[in-house]
Amino acid sequence: MCVGLAAKVVGLKDGVALVDASGAKREVSAELIEDLLPGDYVMVHAGLVIAKIKMKETDEKK
Amino acid sequence: MENEVVTLAHGAGGKQTSELIKKVFAKHFSNPEFTADDAAVLSLGDGKIAMSTDGFIVSPFEFKGGNIGKLSICGTVNDLACMGAKPEYMTCAFVIEEGFPLAKLEEIADAMEKTAAKVGVKIVAGDTKVAGKGQVDKVFITTTGVGRIIPGVKTSGALAKPGDCVIVTGDIGRHGCTILLARENLGIDADVTSDCAPLWDAVKAMTDATHDIHVIRDATRGGVGTVLYEIAAESNVGVELDSANIPVEGAVSGVCGMLGLDPLYLANEGTMVVIAPESEKDRILDALHKTDHTKKAAVIGKITEEMPGKVVLTTKIGTKSMLPEPGGELLPRIC
Amino acid sequence: MKHYTIEEAKEIIKGYKGPHIRIMEVCGTHTHEIFKLGIRSLLPENIELISGPGCPVCVTPVGYIDEAVMLALEKNAVICTFGDLIRVPGTKMSLADARRQGGDIRMVYSPMDALELAKAEPEKEIVFLAVGFETTTPVICLSVKHAIRDGVKNYSILTANKTMPNAYMALKDSADAFLYPGHVNAITGEAVCREMLEKYGVSGVIAGFTPEELMDAIAVIIVGLESGKPFFENCYKRVVSEEGNVKAVETINEIMEPVDTEWRGLGIIPKSGLRLRDGFADYDARKRYALPNIKGVPNPACRCGDVLQGKCKPSDCKVFGKGCTPQHPVGACMVSDEGACSAYYQYGGTY
Numbered sequence: 054m055c056v057g058l059a060a061k062v063v064g065l066k067d068g069v070a071l072v073d074a075s076g077a078k079r080e081v082s083a084e085l086i087e088d089l090l091p092g093d094y095v096m097v098h099a100g101l102v103i104a105k106i107k108m109k110e111t112d113e114k115k
Numbered sequence: 116m117e118n119e120v121v122t123l124a125h126g127a128g129g130k131q132t133s134e135l136i137k138k139v140f141a142k143h144f145s146n147p148e149f150t151a152d153d154a155a156v157l158s159l160g161d162g163k164i165a166m167s168t169d170g171f172i173v174s175p176f177e178f179k180g181g182n183i184g185k186l187s188i189c190g191t192v193n194d195l196a197c198m199g200a201k202p203e204y205m206t207c208a209f210v211i212e213e214g215f216p217l218a219k220l221e222e223i224a225d226a227m228e229k230t231a232a233k234v235g236v237k238i239v240a241g242d243t244k245v246a247g248k249g250q251v252d253k254v255f256i257t258t259t260g261v262g263r264i265i266p267g268v269k270t271s272g273a274l275a276k277p278g279d280c281v282i283v284t285g286d287i288g289r290h291g292c293t294i295l296l297a298r299e300n301l302g303i304d305a306d307v308t309s310d311c312a313p314l315w316d317a318v319k320a321m322t323d324a325t326h327d328i329h330v331i332r333d334a335t336r337g338g339v340g341t342v343l344y345e346i347a348a349e350s351n352v353g354v355e356l357d358s359a360n361i362p363v364e365g366a367v368s369g370v371c372g373m374l375g376l377d378p379l380y381l382a383n384e385g386t387m388v389v390i391a392p393e394s395e396k397d398r399i400l401d402a403l404h405k406t407d408h409t410k411k412a413a414v415i416g417k418i419t420e421e422m423p424g425k426v427v428l429t430t431k432i433g434t435k436s437m438l439p440e441p442g443g444e445l446l447p448r449i450c
Numbered sequence: 451m452k453h454y455t456i457e458e459a460k461e462i463i464k465g466y467k468g469p470h471i472r473i474m475e476v477c478g479t480h481t482h483e484i485f486k487l488g489i490r491s492l493l494p495e496n497i498e499l500i501s502g503p504g505c506p507v508c509v510t511p512v513g514y515i516d517e518a519v520m521l522a523l524e525k526n527a528v529i530c531t532f533g534d535l536i537r538v539p540g541t542k543m544s545l546a547d548a549r550r551q552g553g554d555i556r557m558v559y560s561p562m563d564a565l566e567l568a569k570a571e572p573e574k575e576i577v578f579l580a581v582g583f584e585t586t587t588p589v590i591c592l593s594v595k596h597a598i599r600d601g602v603k604n605y606s607i608l609t610a611n612k613t614m615p616n617a618y619m620a621l622k623d624s625a626d627a628f629l630y631p632g633h634v635n636a637i638t639g640e641a642v643c644r645e646m647l648e649k650y651g652v653s654g655v656i657a658g659f660t661p662e663e664l665m666d667a668i669a670v671i672i673v674g675l676e677s678g679k680p681f682f683e684n685c686y687k688r689v690v691s692e693e694g695n696v697k698a699v700e701t702i703n704e705i706m707e708p709v710d711t712e713w714r715g716l717g718i719i720p721k722s723g724l725r726l727r728d729g730f731a732d733y734d735a736r737k738r739y740a741l742p743n744i745k746g747v748p749n750p751a752c753r754c755g756d757v758l759q760g761k762c763k764p765s766d767c768k769v770f771g772k773g774c775t776p777q778h779p780v781g782a783c784m785v786s787d788e789g790a791c792s793a794y795y796q797y798g799g800t801y
Contacts, residue, residue: 055585057479057633057636057659057689058373074372075372084697099582099586104690104691108688301563302560431487431661434489436486436488446536
């Protein structure tokens with residue numbers, strides 16, 4: 054029901070995150086997530102960061 | 116020319132029309148056969164010729180990687196090339212909206228000139244109509260081309276045979292993705308450039324390497340998926356694709372991921388599907404890899420006897436899944 | 451519980467010898483991925499996958515489309531919508547038809563974009579079609595909050611938001627285990643699923659969306675059902691935490707309140723919908739435009755409701771593949787790529 058997109062946070066300002074999914078970038082709302090930092094991976098749905106993705110060390114390389 | 120625009124008078128057929136033609140089109144398309152008469156008189160020699168026509172109404176008319184002028188040459192050149200024909204002569208018909216800036220028209224003509232020169236095709240006749248404001252969307256171009264078929268080459272969508280390999284000449288979906296991002300206000304920023312390019316060089320390189328090629332088709336509107344369904348139906352064969360081998364640029368797959376789209380249905384304007392016997396695979400790939408625009412050519416699957424008329428994908432988990440038949444408007448899927 | 455690789459999961463699925471089991475994938479994106487990955491071709495006869503009501507487009511009632519069409523054509527509003535909704539048939543027409551008749555229908559990626567449009571074109575009235583489950587509702591609520599904060603007066607939403615817990619209750623006898631919708635749980639956390647287990651003995655796992663995650667989740671369900679004991683497992687810990695996204699839930703509760711709502715094909719499910727709280731009436735398109743109570747009339751031949759409950763397969767419906775195709779859908783399940791009928795039609799019965 055809800056297409057989610059895993060993306061990397063590459064910028065953050067005033068509750069808005071710039072996320073990058075394999076080179077496609079978009080500004081999305083990050084207001085509902087605490088302690089987000091550039092470099093974090095997040096799950097995005099309809100322009101909102103719904104969750105931070107817990108990365109395993111092995112995931113970081115891809 | 117800076118602030119000049121196309122007016123209805125430019126399309127009235129009088130002095131202003133000939134001025135426009137002289138100022139913009141003749142300047143760019145000039146060659147010995149270029150005519151002010153009603154038709155160009157051409158010599159094509161012996162053998163078979165191919166002829167094709169195509170209308171272009173792309174919105175926006177300028178996009179990353181080209182404009183409607185370049186597109187209108189590539190589209191017809193590639194249609195001819197897919198039949199194994201060397202494009203020789205072209206004509207073009209413009210429908211221009213009143214108020215269209217002359218400078219932009221000049222840019223379009225310039226792109227047409229450059230693209231035609233690259234291919235070695237001559238633009239020999241044209242037509243200009245001006246439509247009232249709102250009657251057309253800025254500028255529409257129709258091009259027609261004729262070409263000489265290379266003796267010994269015979270391609271058709273009905274000639275795919277079980278056992279043949281399926282090749283795409285480049286990574287897929289870039290034109291469709293570029294236009295989607297430019298047209299819809301989706302707020303997505305992606306470094307994607309249209310693949311819009313003339314492919315005669317690539318066809319020449321392939322046919323120099325082997326004449327044993329069954330199908331060449333440019334995967335324009337509807338994308339590779341649509342073209343493969345057409346070929347499967349025309350040849351009454353099945354197509355089996357290996358999803359892991361289909362070349363897609365990162366940013367294109369990123370955009371598709373965001374919008375729930377499949378790059379197999381996105382348009383290409385410089386990418387072809389080639390189907391040939393397995394024995395010719397390496398020769399064809401070598402030739403493509405040495406040509407501009409087709410350096411990323413890859414084998415993506417094979418033709419089978421099973422499931423005639425269908426396109427099947429081998430999935431990441433080793434199962435088979437049918438590629439949905441294309442149809443209807445491409446709508447981004449969010450929820 | 452143990453987790454499985456793709457290869458291990460394939461062996462578990464193919465090797466299942468027990469009694470007939472029914473697994474309901476609630477989420478439309480799961481339905482889509484299951485077809486796309488050809489998972490059905492692995493299933494032995496005694497495992498049945500039922501596509502549940504988790505495609506918001508599929509469960510949106512006919513009358514809702516009629517309301518949106520009325521807003522576009524009679525109230526002159528600019529309709530902003532997710533692309534999925536554009537071809538859904540209403541009683542007389544879809545939004546695509548309304549667009550052909552001159553309605554201003556725009557596709558957006560996010561309700562935030564609809565709000566931006568309202569700011570950019572203050573002379574126009576913008577209505578966002580607010581469909582979706584717990585995953586989509588928070589960003590819709592945020593768009594209303596921002597409209598208030600920024601003093602935007604020409605923005606409103608037409609709510610048809612839905613919530614899952616009571617739908618699980620309504621469907622719990624239709625399946626032996628639920629494949630819970632991972633992105634809904636990203637918001638709501640694990641509590642709802644645990645309650646289903648502890649209070650009602652209903653089994654299920656929260657599943658992710660990659661091939662690895664989906665195969666693992668299905669294998670965990672099969673092994674769990676074989677054990678004979680009700681179970682719950684979170685197979686999507688990468689994204690779903692135990693408590694979920696508390697801020698998102700608070701945002702929903704601040705702006706919206708539960709309401710009885712109609713699910714296309716399933717009828718009214720108590721307290722399974724959301725509407726704007728009274729304080730936000732200015733942003734409620736129904737109130738703003740004083741819409742009449744529209745009761746849509748679905749095509750009587752359509753069996754979307756039975757399909758959604760797993761009572762019949764899409765191919766059992768008389769119009770399936772004949773009058774009803776993705777190009778000319780009769781029911782909503784044929785419209786969305788996520789709809790059970792559409793997936794069934796497009797990927798064929800065999801694969």
